[in-house]
Every structure is written in C-alpha cells, then in structure tokens.
Amino acid sequence: MSALAKRLGVAPSALYNHVKSKHDVLLLLQDHLMNRVDVSGFGTLPWPEAVRNWAWSYRDVFTQHSPLIPVIAVLPVTGAPRTLQMYEELTRGFLDAGWPEPLVVPAIVALESFIFGSAFDVAAPEDIFETGELADSSPHFTSAVRARQLPADGAPADAAFRLGLDGLISGLDAQRREWADAPSNAG
Amino acid sequence: MSALAKRLGVAPSALYNHVKSKHDVLLLLQDHLMNRVDVSGFGTLPWPEAVRNWAWSYRDVFTQHSPLIPVIAVLPVTGAPRTLQMYEELTRGFLDAGWPEPLVVPAIVALESFIFGSAFDVAAPEDIFETGELADSSPHFTSAVRARQLPADGAPADAAFRLGLDGLISGLDAQRREWADAPSNAG
DNA sequence: ACCTGAACACCGTTCAAGT
C-alpha cells in the first residue's frame, strides 16, 4: 500500500478513500490484468490450439505478478466483470468444441491450477534443483537435472510448461471422448 | 514466528538461536512434510497408478498447509534431504517406466505445478464461482457452474483434480511415446 | 469529496544483558 501511495504521490492513508482494503486493490488489479489474457482463439482456431494460446498468455500475465497468484486462486469471480467475461468466452469455446456441460468447469479449473502452479515455477531461481552436497545420495535425480531438455531460449520452466500443457490438453480431450462414450452418460 | 514461539513457551527472539530466519523454519517444515508424501507405488505399481497415488497424497499434504505453497514452489532442494529423497525415488520410478532422461525433470515439474495449483484450489471458498449480479452477462458460464459434475463427497475441487490428473498422466504418457518415436531422438 | 499526519496493532529481526 505504501509503495502504491508513493507511486501516486500521496499518503498511504489517502488510498482508503478509494478502496476498502489491500484485498480490494488486488481484486481490481486482477480484473485489470485479465484484459491481457488472449481468448481470441476460441471461435476461430480448433479447441486444442485455442486452449494452448489462452494458457500461454494467461501464464505469462501472472508470471509477471506472481505475488498475486495466491490471491487470485482463491478470489471469487463476483464483482470481477472482466474475469467473468473471460470465463464466459472460455465456456462457449468448450461447449462449441463438443464438451459436455458437466465437465466444462472441472476442465477449466484443472487447466487454471496447472497455469497458476506453472506461473510460480517461472519465478523460481534457476538453481532450484542444485543438489549440492547431497548429490551423492540422489544420483539418478542429479543426473536427470543435468540431462534435462532445455528449449532454444534456455528457460527450463518453458520446457516443463510446454510438456505439461500439451499433455494436459490431449489428455483432457481424451477424457472428454471417454465421457461421451460411457453408457451412464448417454443421451 | 511469534505464534511458533508461543507454542514453544518461549520468547520470539529465542528462536533465532536455532534458525537464521523465518524462511529457515519454512524449509524445515517443508522437508518434514515430505515424509508424509506417498512414493511407495514406484517399483510395485504400474507408472500411471504410482504417479496417481503420489500426486493425491502430495496434494493432500500441502492442501493442509496452503500458505506454504508459494514458499515451497520456489524453494531450492539444497539442504532439504527428505525432499531430495522424494525426487530421487520419483526419478527412479520414471526411468524404470521407460522415460527418456531429458524428459524426466520437465515431467516432474509439470506434475508438481498442477499439484501446487490444485492445492490452492482446495483452499478456495465453495462459492468462488457465484456470478451474483453479473449472471446475466455470462449465461453459458453460469449454467456450466450449476451443471458441473460433483463427486460423491461433493467436493468440486476433487472432481477437477481427478479430471486434470488423469488427463495429465495419460497425456504425459503419450508425450513420452511421441518423444521416443521422433527420429531426432533416436538411439 | 479527498487529503494529511499521528497513532495503533502487528510483523520479523537484532542485540545487549543475563544464566
């Protein structure tokens, strides 16, 4: 709050004429950031590509604001119009792609959980997996860390995000087909 | 720190004879909690089942300590022996299941990202998706929230976690097969 | 309506002084 007040050239206490609490500010910021999330693929691209574009832009936006993630993950959509609009467009995209209505929200939540967790991971220091003095007691892991696949730009978090996202998208798509084929969900 | 000191019947400043900082305490706590994560499936069960058991127990442990997640997600494994041991057993399980070494760490990171994000989701209030006054402007989403599939025990977070985890596991398995079949990774 | 400045309760942490 004091940093924000300084940026505005105002005393911290002045902020409380405009918001009820710090939580309020975070809610406004979250809704503002949702404008930067790309949902343009839904309606034009096939479902897997639309989801992929959405997920990458969603992760990138919140990577730059990782302290917000614990707040956003638990934030009710009530009173966050832009966030709600994103969910609406997302839902339409899923339904148009043939998703059964009961699975849409669980699928979105699963994707978001992966995105939030991955946004954290980007903020992690590069040497997070340095085993140090304990390397001897974890030979397979130490070797796997050295051998891990890195993308062209060298960011390990991007390799993990790409692998997981592509896996999750194809896996969810398979789950959708299984659900449709199950006799208990016929009709 | 003051709460911990009170629990120990001691002044807060006394803690600094045993740890360097609050961050130190969290690291010790994290390593302690890793004892409760179930890696017993690796070596006995097929890879998908072993991963599934591990992921559920991992999520459950950190669901009960969600304030720890932002810390753990960014915590170096250096000096966390029990955590490192978990990664070692995990890596052995992946390699035994035929995973190519370069993909092991990205796959583990992807699964962990999903688990951390999902552990947050469990902590979210039940009414997080109540659209309230804005329901009219998001008809498809509002309907999907009402229609969403709920498990027998009624916890929406569990439905999303099950769907996402099963999707992620089968999707990662498919990625592993694709990698092995690609000509550039032959040998 | 909106601002300031003093004040409050609460953090993590340091340090001199004790045993």
Added chain:
DNA sequence: ACCTGAACACCGTTCAAGT
C-alpha cells in the same frame, strides 16, 4: 549454549483534523 526484554524497521489500517 540458550534465554529475555527492549528496541528497530516495516506493515496495513483508523481517525481526527484539515481544505
């Protein structure tokens, strides 16, 4: 070696007083 108590810098927030 380990503790206490005072102190410090730093939070978010309240409130009386101003314009």
